[in-house]
Amino acid sequence: MNLEVFKQISDTNRWGLLLPEIYLVGLALILLVFEMLFRRQDLLLIVRVAIWGQVLLLGLMVLQYLEGFPTGSVTAFSGLLTQTPATEVMRLFFVAGSILVSFLATTYLRRQNLPRTEFFAITMLITVAMMVLVQSSQFVLFFVALETVTIGFYVLVAYCRQSPFSLEAGLKFLILGALSSAILLFGIVFLYGVAGNPALPGHVADSMNFADLASFIAANPTNPLVLIGTCLVLAGVAFKVGAVPFQIWIPDVYQGAPTPVTAFLAVSSKAAGVFVLLTLVRGPFASLHSFLVPLLSTVAVLTILFGNLTALPQRNVKRLMGLSGIAHAGYLLVGVVASMTVDWAVYAVVFYLITYLLASFGVFGVMIQMAGDDDSDQEVDHYEDLGQRHPFLAGVLTVGLGSLAGIPPLGGFIGKLLIFIAAFQAGLYGLLAASIIGVVISIYYYFGWIREAVFRVWRSPEGSPAQEGASTFTVSTVEIVTLGGLSALTIGIGIFPSLVDCLMRL
Template identity: 55%
Template sequence: MSTELLQQIAETNRWGAIYPELALGILALALLALEAVLPKFAHGLIPRISILGQSILLGYILLFDRSGCCSGEAFGGMLSFDGTGQAFRILFLATSIFVSYLAMVSLEKREFPRIEYCHILLVVSGALMLLAQSNHFVMFFVALETATVGFYVLVSYYRTSYLSLEAGLKYLVMGALSSAILLFGIVLLYGAGSNPALEGSSADPLNFSNLYIFLVANPTDMMAIIGMLLVISGIAFKIGAFPFQIWVPDVYQGAPIPTTALLAVGSKAAGFAMLINMVEVFEPLKAWMYPLLSGIVALTILFGNLAALTQRNLKRVIGMSGVSHAGFLGMGVLASTQVEWATNAVVFYLFAYMLASMAVFAVMAHLPKNDDAELTIDDLSELSKKNGFLGFALAVGVGSLAGIPPLAGFIGKLLIFVAAFQAELYGLLAVGIIGVVISIYYYFGIIKSAFFEAWTFKDEELEEENPGVPGETLQLFGKLAIVVAVTGTIILGFWQGPIGTWIAG
């Protein structure tokens, strides 16, 4: 290999184009350095520095770089930048800020190290951003594994709690299994695409554009079809879609609240970023892929909603409702194969879902129970009386998740349904509407418990233990985070503004 060729390749390494990821990486390293340098009493500042740094980055992107500074491929075809990728960047960054805040609150309560949590969180967010923009299976897999390894640690972070450790172990085993399935699929695609005897093969079939060219030339190649099935299955694992959702309730329950929020929003959004890319790449195999995805989507919506009906544990309810949300999002992704703007509708739905989930998780983090794995719906009882602010935030968040107009969740679902209608997915649309109707029941179970008095059995003999007041830990900073999530949910419901024009275009 000559030096000119090397230089030519190295020239596509446009480091400036990935400045958000670089900034997160540097911030993550800086946190560790600060922990070593600063005196003990100043350590409480470090998570705040992390949030501040991320907020500055988010502000910069929102003000000056909304639609992405760069387009096209970079890093020798490893990454490809476009508007959707930039939207996912903003989504992951906002998620990361909310999760940092949740971590500050919940870890403070239980005295676990916070700085390392913030450090791992930043690296995971950076990896998720790269994942959403990857254009090559090597980058894709490395970014995915970085995020997944981070998740293993974050899930089992409450190591004194059996439930958290159990969740960590389950997530480790299931995550390793899904990674193995995904990797096997990638290898089969590589094997099929690099066969010089076939038309359209190339030396680097792991590149998405090369793979697409190969699949157009050989839409019936059995090896490629099996590879596609395995890759889609691996992604379905990450988003918690139907046959691969078994890990969701236990892991969501055992993981610390910030990690559950990150899993529910970040991991799911990353899965859909992957799925949106993959659906484009595998488009030539649609004879196999569309029926498969339709089946997964329909079963996911029904299973998620039906399974959530019987749950009493708050995190399990949110987890199973997350499964059904994955179904609705999957419907949007399927519609995007026919209707172009459906991809934007999926992104909008993810933003609405993120804001609403963060409001709900923030309320959960401020409930007085020490062990958040055992929060049940009953712990919310009379929340609106004890703390009206939290009660209102919960109502807005849950209402938006349920899709009650005029909140953002309603517009998100409406856009997805309109897209599905235009794409003529009538069967899925029917399933989706049935799913929404079922979901109202358990979402309003939560609201009912928070707003309406229920007769509860009180044992006079047992000593009344003081359960503490919800929202005791609420500070100005926390109020700000909840206010942002709630107003975001309400505003996006009434006024889609620039996002609306972006979706229509």
């Protein structure tokens, strides 16, 4: 055995590139140790350490990027890991998402009286796995990271054990998630087997590696095993994103999961899935262009129409967010398809994800405040007269929903506009039409919710059920600052889209 080869391989293990991830794992472990050492009364300390520790990390990362944003791509760990400017943005995105989830969770966990430390620890570890996932450029690392994310979510979805909804959601997610992982793994094995076959032209040594796989697929674009493997891998990832026909799990899981977890699933998990799809479609599968564009376009159109049409009659707000989230996954898929022809569509997708993060967390923040004892039962009717009861929350809700619907001058409008321009440049006119129809439908149900919260001045004769809970509002200053900040950023990005542009100066 040639030890020199192994020495060269270990020299490429540059752990310094993964400092933020290592920091987060360390923070999670420290929290678990604190939980052991301290008494129950000191547990507020854990909340503070968890949130401020992550804010510190975000600050350090931003400071480092202010000195000079990375421009080229770096490959390390003998080809397992590739960092590009886009993955750097996604790492910031996931850390921000993790902070917001932890923040929403403090309110929720206090109300439901659930253990906190473990929630924060799992959230951070999932975030680490997502950060590694978007940077991975080899199927072994890819799969391990994806499984870490999925297993973490199994736990978080079933976190509220007393609630039968949460348990049911956890079980459904576990079974369907395991199925999708199996499909994905099956696809990976097909690709691995066929790309390492010495009888085929252009076979490669490391057929798990994305770059090697890309060169193999370019040499054999019509091999049936390649096509089957590609379809299975994309199906596995589409399940995580929630694209039709792999969307069955979304409404139940979104409704049953604790609201912060729903937000985490809706934003960070979906973002990771979409970004992975981008990497795959532009990396190893790039030469299957003529096969993938019709396939993914069909999926995108179905996803947009299904999400919007099923969200129309929905009265439960968590299901509504889930179903409309399917529609957002559809718009993002349009961006993914466009990115196969137009290079800058990647940044349109990332921009869309950022506006989606800001708007969604605003809405979920309000939902957490509004939730009663039963977390899974939140109807649109509960928001009646929110504008009079708590004008600030109503404002945050309006900005968030308006941005999700894509109303100018909010951030969501610019995000949708960029994706539509990319689709136009890529010549995907059918997709463009479907997306615009979808947006028009979505305005109806988003504004139905806003109308309920803000504009509804008359009251139904039998009296409203929300009246009893009306007096229990206490929104702390920190919450006001955070939610206000999210809304301000949503409006700010809408008016000055260059705010994000300077982040992604590439």
